[in-house]
Amino acid sequence: MHPDEEVLGAVGLTEMIVRPGDTSLAIGIGDLPIIAPSLLINLMEHAAILSLDLFLEPEETTIPISVEFISLSPASIGAELRGTSRVIEIEGKELTFECEVYEGDRQIAAALIKRSTVERVSFLARTAALNLVQETNKN
Secondary structure, three states, X not given: OOOHHHHXXXXXXXXXXXXXXXXXXXXXXXXXXXXXXXXXXHHHXXXXXXXXXXXXXXXXXXXXXXXXXXXXXXXXOOOEEEEEEEEEXXXXXXXXXXXXXXXXXXXXXXXXXXXXXXXXXXXXXXHHHHHHHHHHHHO
């Protein structure tokens, strides 16, 4: 990853239009046709990932660590949503993002998202090894 001072303040932006399948009703976590909170989190996570595009080395990526989420207002089918993120803190490999979702000028949601940088190949190798150990222990 580039030096912290270059990454701090990096921003990401993503957009979506709420479809019928994006609602709490459609995915079975409520009975209202409003956007599901998990999709708002996805929108903000995507913005966070995009904010790092220019700052990670080709062999690096990030993985989610935690999300502190607050829903401020509902959004219905057809709503055009904009997700934003900004890197506000870096501690070693852990990055903290301040994220928001808007429909026009109305804020829909906010979150603090933490992600950790990892090297793709070694991370996938460790994950595969852990799965093998778990499978071996079952038998």
